[in-house]
Amino acid sequence: MKPISLNRLVARTVSGALCASAALLFTSAGVYAQTAPASGTHQVTRAEVRHELEELEAAGYNPSQGEDENYPADIQEAERKVAAMHAAQANASIGNQPAMQGMSMH
Template structure:
């Protein structure tokens, strides 16, 4: 059972490294470290992805959805200026 889990985990990690969650990894010539892979996996799990179900019928779609959530969160974290969420009123009283 442990061998199957290790193969599943290593397959998942290979997929993450191959597809690259962060766009910056696709442009770097440096190899990805184990810590980076673990951080990416944790980010995907926080976004709702469960690696235990990687062989289910929703496998590609749920991984891609989690990748989009992580990418959106990373993009929001690097934006400058005030938050654009909320409402504003204009006009005369």
């Protein structure tokens, strides 16, 4: 068995470390790209999440049930009810506004 020179040993160690560093860099960049919000979207605030949960609870969802055999059907039903409520509110607000034609923007 030939003894490995110190230069070869250092070169192998450095090249191995560089490969590991490059792999880590590419992996972390991929993970960040998957978790970063898409451009044009905003991060959801805590207040928005709490408001959404309050709406779901008002629509019949109970998150404190723990092991619920109806999950996810129960939350999906509550989400459907909340979406229908939002659509009805949007339609009502559009119907109550006067036509914008011919109105000055000043």
